[in-house]
Amino acid sequence: MGNADYVYPSTNEYRQCAHPVAVPPPQPFFKSFKNSLKETFFPDDPLRQFKNKTPSRKFFLGLQYFLPILEWGPRYTFQFLKSDLISGITIASLAIPQGISYAKLANLPPILGLYSSFIPPLIYAMMGSSRDLAVGTVAVASLLIGSMLGDEVNATENPALYLHLAFTATFFAGLLQASLGLLRLGFIVDFLSHATIVGFMGGAATVVILQQLKGILGLQHFTQSTDIISVLRSVFSQIHEWRWESGVLGAVFLFFLLLSRYFSKKRPKFFWISAMAPLTTVILGSLLVYLTHAEKHGVDVIGNLKKGLNPPSFGDFVFTSPYLTTAVKTGMITGIIALAEGIAVGRSFAMFKHYSIDGNKEMVAIGTMNIVGSCFSCYLTTGPFSRSAVNFNAGCKTAMSNVVMAIAVMFTLLFLTPLFHYTPLVVLSAIIISAMLGLIDYEAAIHLWKVDKFDFVVCMGAYIGVVFASVEVGLVIAVYIDENTNEMNLFPSSKQQNSVIILWCKMQVAISVLRLLLFVARPKTFVLGNLPNSTIYRSVEQYPTTNDVPGILILQIDAPIYFANSSYLRERISRWIDEEEDKLKSTGETSLQYVIFNMSAVGNIDTSGISMLEEVKKITDRRGLKLVLANPGAEVMKKLNKSKFIETIGKEWIYLTVGEAVEACNYKLHTCKPDATNEDSQPWNNV
Amino acid sequence: MGNADYVYPSTNEYRQCAHPVAVPPPQPFFKSFKNSLKETFFPDDPLRQFKNKTPSRKFFLGLQYFLPILEWGPRYTFQFLKSDLISGITIASLAIPQGISYAKLANLPPILGLYSSFIPPLIYAMMGSSRDLAVGTVAVASLLIGSMLGDEVNATENPALYLHLAFTATFFAGLLQASLGLLRLGFIVDFLSHATIVGFMGGAATVVILQQLKGILGLQHFTQSTDIISVLRSVFSQIHEWRWESGVLGAVFLFFLLLSRYFSKKRPKFFWISAMAPLTTVILGSLLVYLTHAEKHGVDVIGNLKKGLNPPSFGDFVFTSPYLTTAVKTGMITGIIALAEGIAVGRSFAMFKHYSIDGNKEMVAIGTMNIVGSCFSCYLTTGPFSRSAVNFNAGCKTAMSNVVMAIAVMFTLLFLTPLFHYTPLVVLSAIIISAMLGLIDYEAAIHLWKVDKFDFVVCMGAYIGVVFASVEVGLVIAVYIDENTNEMNLFPSSKQQNSVIILWCKMQVAISVLRLLLFVARPKTFVLGNLPNSTIYRSVEQYPTTNDVPGILILQIDAPIYFANSSYLRERISRWIDEEEDKLKSTGETSLQYVIFNMSAVGNIDTSGISMLEEVKKITDRRGLKLVLANPGAEVMKKLNKSKFIETIGKEWIYLTVGEAVEACNYKLHTCKPDATNEDSQPWNNV
Missing domain, CATH: 3.30.750.24 (STAS domain)
Structure with a gap:
């Protein structure tokens, strides 16, 4: 441009008292490339502790990195054990009814909920870096598994295949989770923004609660769809089918559960009241049915539960077309959602107790527990918020509380399963509803509206999308999907529904990404x-x-x-x-x-x-x-x-x-x- | 947190001399929402000139906004006309052979290239805001139209349907372009980064050049694929089929064209040499064939071209399934690519001459000319770089040079088409090659490497993807596509190829977006x-x-x-x-x-x-x-x-x-x- 050669005397005179702007010293390409790779994938610098150590020490530190139990195990005291024992038993009393309920939500045999609270917590106790996470199944992922696998295989017509698909999906979910951790791609989870999660969780909780109307009202026939309109239509078109016995029982138990929750919230010292409440309702409900023979008067019960520990299931994986695709897809989506919940929960409690957890390490731990779990008749587990909160409130000190819970569940599996024969399903519905009500975080939504309108829009978008999917949204999108799927439509309405939910998830991510792009654009x-x-x-x-x-x-x-x-x-x-x-x-x-x-x-x-x-x-x-x-x-x-x-x-x-x-x-x-x-x-x- | 109530006396003492940080005054939600909408969609504030004007003045200004000819027309002078006349005739001499060549590239009748240089320039002259853009068809979009429509309909077996699909695709391309402009979504084009465009253009030019080996060597059978490996295999497996007459003729003409280009580049004053060279080669080639009857010795010629102006084609649109989807898809993709080229070219020359053009207005103009063009037997047009550069060098003053070109083309259509009967195809191939060589901007790639390594990677990714698509990339992706497309596979290899190219385009956009996300993440x-x-x-x-x-x-x-x-x-x-x-x-x-x-x-x-x-x-x-x-x-x-x-x-x-x-x-x-x-x-x- 020629300007460079031109000298501006007057400005140069002035410049003598101004500070020069530095061009940073040049760096070799590969060094700067290495640096930016490191910043992208290793922001926490996990190799820092290995510096200047002997090889054997390095090996031990490496082992400790993957098995944190080696780190806190030697320092474990009797005092810790006492706390972990109390909290472990408390969460077991919550885990058993919750596990059975959520397994029903996924259309799986109730016993799977108990199996899933036995093996995975043991794995997590060795590998996890959170001290407060209580391992177990979660409602949203259970519902999604039920909905996605249900499109391919009917759970009542072909229960064995359906079960095997669930194990396969869990296996792939674990594989994905562990790989994300090993490849240090944990930051993908960060792209689910806080606002999206609040909206999505609230929406999913609403959907789950609506589904429970079936159990509460003792209905036999119910819509496959999950949107609010179909469900309400299904409920009110069968008014004459409502079972008042079931309804009254459900309302009473729900009231009791909510009251205990409210009380525990007001007086944190009595956290155990709300923690014990589900088991109490189960016992009370079972006793009531047993004494009044209500199972013959319209109150459905769980029925026989097999005694014994988890049977191995690694021979049951289905790797053949066309089921493989469904299993992989289900595993991917539920795996990501479960991972996001587990990590968010672990992080929150770590924050409270002032220690830090390593997201990538957590992913490897959660992934491994799902891979191993899927080989022993467990389905997708993670760290549910409700159970971890109880664990935290019960004063757990280490992951040992998970071991205590696993032992308690083992004891139940070996000896106590017959006691659940008379447990009424309506109690399980009440337990699910009371847990789900806590996930509808309207206060967070109000906070979002106050602080950041865009976040609020994202949140409400996620909520409305999940709750109304297939009606309002579906009207627009279903046409598109119809034209573009030439696959066999075995269960048309439910399949569409499902595609709509996935599409909606994609759109949610797209909206979040769009926001970033708009910021840059x-x-x-x-x-x-x-x-x-x-x-x-x-x-x-x-x-x-x-x-x-x-x-x-x-x-x-x-x-x-x-x-x-x-x-x-x-x-x-x-x-x-x-x-x-x-x-x-x-x-x-x-x-x-x-x-x-x-x-x-x-x-x-x-x-x-x-x-x-x-x-x-x-x-x-x-x-x-x-x-x-x-x-x-x-x-x-x-x-x-x-x-x-x-x-x-x-x-x-x-x-x-x-x-x-x-x-x-x-x-x-x-x-x-x-x-x-x-x-x-x-x-x-x-x- | 309680901290807010605590008073730090010492700091407060100090703070009396520090500057307070202001919380900006609160704004009503709708005002700030309106503001951010305005910043997003109207960054150039197009309504600024309408402020404080009378209604009739406002109407005239609005008309001027959409028809810039009303603005510069009244100020048009004889001096301008002289310049525009020279440049218009110069670009016409380039437009005629290029138009015929590119139409061949799209497997369309050669006469369509002339039609497309008649109607659209007239529309653009009225609506366009660039003074230097010369309207015409472009090589890359032509190739894409040929490849994408060819998947659905075989151009030689069913030429009428193929032609009608081309019009329909052009119509949708125009519709998309005009809508983007009217909805002020022009910024979507900005997401194609400079680096992507350099790489994509270079790759597309390489592919186009390789395709021309068919014409240069006079081959009858040729691969449908566009990747370098398939093309070279196709060329060298037919060594005994090479026509030396055709090859020699092609080499000589190409040498002449490149020489003229080189000379014009060294001495910008003699730009007209390179501008006139294509027409000269066409005339020389036609004369040579006519005199030696080379058409009987392995030199293919254009053959009969119909005399007369564009026949109307708005009755030919195909709106029936399954062709509609293909037409819409082709229109969308080629429309966006053509738009990006047209706007980038217009903007570059506006920069040189120090006026500014309005991207959204340009989109409306380009879209309208394609909508109208598609109704009168034209296919996709935009502002090609080569032709606009010649226009600029020839000293055009206004869009009137497009009108002059259109009139020259009209004259050709009415009287001169028989003269092209003996034009050898090899000349057209030489013209395409010489134009395409200018698009391989290796200097820009070197500059990218020096300044920004990531941009270089994006650029090379685009180049390699386009050139090698369906071989290296295809190996990985084709499997995926195979599993996911259940559509009828009429032309398997070409269809896959095509899907791969589209997928690659998507990946390119994804890489660019990923870069932004990584920056934020x-x-x-x-x-x-x-x-x-x-x-x-x-x-x-x-x-x-x-x-x-x-x-x-x-x-x-x-x-x-x-x-x-x-x-x-x-x-x-x-x-x-x-x-x-x-x-x-x-x-x-x-x-x-x-x-x-x-x-x-x-x-x-x-x-x-x-x-x-x-x-x-x-x-x-x-x-x-x-x-x-x-x-x-x-x-x-x-x-x-x-x-x-x-x-x-x-x-x-x-x-x-x-x-x-x-x-x-x-x-x-x-x-x-x-x-x-x-x-x-x-x-x-x-x-």
């Missing part, structure tokens, strides 16, 4: 003014007391300059200059001479961004304005240097702070204004 | 130090001369804090604190007391980000460190205020600049250190 730019009696320059909007600097327009760009926003920024900057010139013209003030870009917030720039700056430079030159940069960062300076833009703009027009840039411009404005304008106005003639 | 954080003899704090890496501030760790976060990066930031910040404490311990310096976050570059924060800050606050509290914020922006302050985080951290711990924050910390460090540590170290007990 439409970065904020704003005018800076001078804070009175200082050399500080801040946004005119945020600080209304700032003063304009005559003849100088100071713009701050609030995002990296990338291909996605460079066209926008060019237009927006032109508009800022137009507006400023219009304003000055109308007030008759000093005409505009300098445009300063504050680059403090521009973290990076790509080649499209540099082209944009070159174009802006031409635009300003043409209008007789001088372009000045303030405080470009290391990455930006490196790239501006390599692309020779520094020579184009002139090294003497890059300043370390806005203050120094303004000072230099003012200096020039009052000493050699006419010169500068004439000489610099049309350098594009040199191109 | 892994923001830079770095330690700041004090520039000697100043109150300026800058990155220690960029400015190695900076000094540490004893007892204070200053971190800068270089991106908005969103759900996608909040977990990462929490881990990374913990690691910074660990490392700093380790360092201080090993050197035995003052222990760490304060952690200052410079929030200058944090443009926004969401609820997940605020939770992260709350967690960091707990972590620092637990370690006995005090968390201090410096310079949070308007958006951030607004949300911190609403979520009560300001009260959690304490208003007195938020400073306007890093300098003031450090000063306050130092003040406190040296006056009341022991107190501060004890009192503040465990405020989480108050939770």
Whole structure:
């Protein structure tokens, strides 16, 4: 551009007292590449503790890394055991009825809920790094398994195949979870934003509660769909089928459960009341049925539960088409959702107790427990919020409480299963409803609305989508799906329903990603003014007391300059200059001479961004304005240097702070204004 | 948290001389919503010129907005006409042979290339805002149309249906383009980054050149695939079929064309040599064939071209299944690619001549010309780079040069088509090759490597993907596609090929998006130090001369804090604190007391980000460190205020600049250190 050779004497004179802007020392390509790989996949620097250690020590540390029990085991005390014993028994009393209930939700034999509370907690106790996580099955994943597998195989017509598919799906879920951890891709879970999770969980809880109306009202026939409209239609079209015995029993137990929850919430010391309540209702309900023979009067009961520990199931995996695809898909989706819950729960409690857990390590632990579990008749487990909260409140000290729970469940499996014969299903429905009500976090939604409207929209989108899926949304989307699926439609309504839910999940992720893209595509730019009696320059909007600097327009760009926003920024900057010139013209003030870009917030720039700056430079030159940069960062300076833009703009027009840039411009404005304008106005003639 | 009520006397004393950080004045929700909608869709503020005008003036301005000819038409002078006449005739001489060549590339009748250079330029002349864009068909879109429509209908077996599909696809392309413009969604085009376009164009040019080997060597049978391996195998497996007459003719003409291009490049004044060269080769080639009767010796010729203007084709649209889907898909993809080229070309030349064009307006113009064109036997047109460059070099002044070209083409259609009877196809191949060589911009690729490695990877990814698609990539992806498409496979190899290309395009977009996401998911954080003899704090890496501030760790976060990066930031910040404490311990310096976050570059924060800050606050509290914020922006302050985080951290711990924050910390460090540590170290007990 020729500008680089030109010397601006007056500015150079001034520059002697200004700070130079540094181009960072060049780094070899592979070193910087290695660094950014490390930042992307190992932000927590897990190898840090291995530095300067002997090989045998390194081996032991490595073993400890994968089996944290080796770390806390040797330090385990009797005091700890006492606490873990209490909390372990408490969560077992919750785990048994919950496990049976959720297994029913997944259309699986109730005994699977007990199996799943035996093996996985033992694995987790060895490998997990959370001290408070209580392992078990979860409602949302159970419902999804039931819905997704139900599309392929009817659970009542072909229970064996359905069961085997559930094991296969769990196996793939575990495989995915462990791989994500091993490949250190844990950050994928982060893309499920807090708002999405609040909305999704609330929606799923609503759906689960609605489904329980079947159990509470003792209905025999019920819709396959999960949306609110179909369910309510199904309920109210069968008013004459409602069983009042079942309904009354359900309402009483639900009231009792909610009361205990409310009481425990008011007095945290009595947490055990709400923890014991489910087992109490189960015992009371079973006794009641046993004594009144209510099972013959419209109150359905669990029936026979097989005695004995988990039978092995690794021979049952189904790896043949067309079932494999379904199993893989179900495993992927439920695996991710379960993982997100487990990690969020682990992290929350770690935060309370001031220790930190390693997300990737947790993923490996949760994945391994599901892989091993799927080989021994367990279905998908993770760390449910409700059970972990009880564990935490019961004062657990280590993962040993999971072992205690597993032993208690083992004892139940070996000796106590016959006692559940008379347990009424309506009690299980009441237990599920009372647990699910806690997941509808309306307070969080209100908080989102107050703090961040966009987050609220995302949250409500997720909620409404899950609750109404296949009706409102379905009307639009189902047509599209219909046209695009040529697969055999065995269970049309449910299959569509299911596709709609998956599509909705995809859309949720898309909305979240879109938000990030919009942030990058439409970065904020704003005018800076001078804070009175200082050399500080801040946004005119945020600080209304700032003063304009005559003849100088100071713009701050609030995002990296990338291909996605460079066209926008060019237009927006032109508009800022137009507006400023219009304003000055109308007030008759000093005409505009300098445009300063504050680059403090521009973290990076790509080649499209540099082209944009070159174009802006031409635009300003043409209008007789001088372009000045303030405080470009290391990455930006490196790239501006390599692309020779520094020579184009002139090294003497890059300043370390806005203050120094303004000072230099003012200096020039009052000493050699006419010169500068004439000489610099049309350098594009040199191109 | 209770902290808000606690008064820090010493700090408050200091604060009297520090600048307060302002929470921006609250805005009504709908006002701020309206503002952000405006910034997203109307960054150029198109309604600005309508302010304070009379209704009739407003109507005229609105008409001018959509028909820019009303703006420049009245000011049109004879001087302009002279320039436009010369450039119009020059581009016509290029348009005729290029149009015929590209139509062959799309497997369409050659005459369509002439039709497409008649109607669309007239529409564009009225509606377009670029003065330099020369309208016509383009090679890449032609190739894609040929490949995508060829999957559904065989062009030689069912030419009428194929032709009608081409019109339908063009219609939908136009519809999409115009809608994007009217809905002001032009920024979608921006997501094709410069690097992607360089790579994609280079790859497409390579593919097109390879395809021309068929014409140059006079081969009758040729592979349907476009990847380099299939094409070379097809060429070299037929060595005995090569026609040397055709080959020699092709080589000579290509040499002549390249020579003229080279010469014109060296001496820009003789641009017309390269502009006229194609027509010259067509005339020379036709003469040669006519005189030597080479058409009987292995040199294929165009044959009969119908005389007369464009016949109407709006009755030919195919809106019936299964063709409609193909037409819509083809229209969408080619429409977007053509649009990107047209807008990029228009923008580049506008930049040279220092006027600006409106992307959304251009889209409406290009879309309209394709909608109208598709009704009159034209296929997809846009502003090709080569033709527009010739137009620019020939000194065009306004879009009138398009009108001149259209009239010249009309004249050709009415009277001169018989002259093309003897034009050898090999000449057309040579013309295409010479035009395509200009699109392989290896210099741009080298520049990308130098300035931005990631951009280079994106570029090479696009290039290699297009050139090798269906071999290397195909091996991996084809399996996937095979399993997932149950549609009828009429032309298996070509269909797969085509799917692979589309998939590759999607992957390219995904890579670009991934880059943005990675930027947001892994923001830079770095330690700041004090520039000697100043109150300026800058990155220690960029400015190695900076000094540490004893007892204070200053971190800068270089991106908005969103759900996608909040977990990462929490881990990374913990690691910074660990490392700093380790360092201080090993050197035995003052222990760490304060952690200052410079929030200058944090443009926004969401609820997940605020939770992260709350967690960091707990972590620092637990370690006995005090968390201090410096310079949070308007958006951030607004949300911190609403979520009560300001009260959690304490208003007195938020400073306007890093300098003031450090000063306050130092003040406190040296006056009341022991107190501060004890009192503040465990405020989480108050939770």
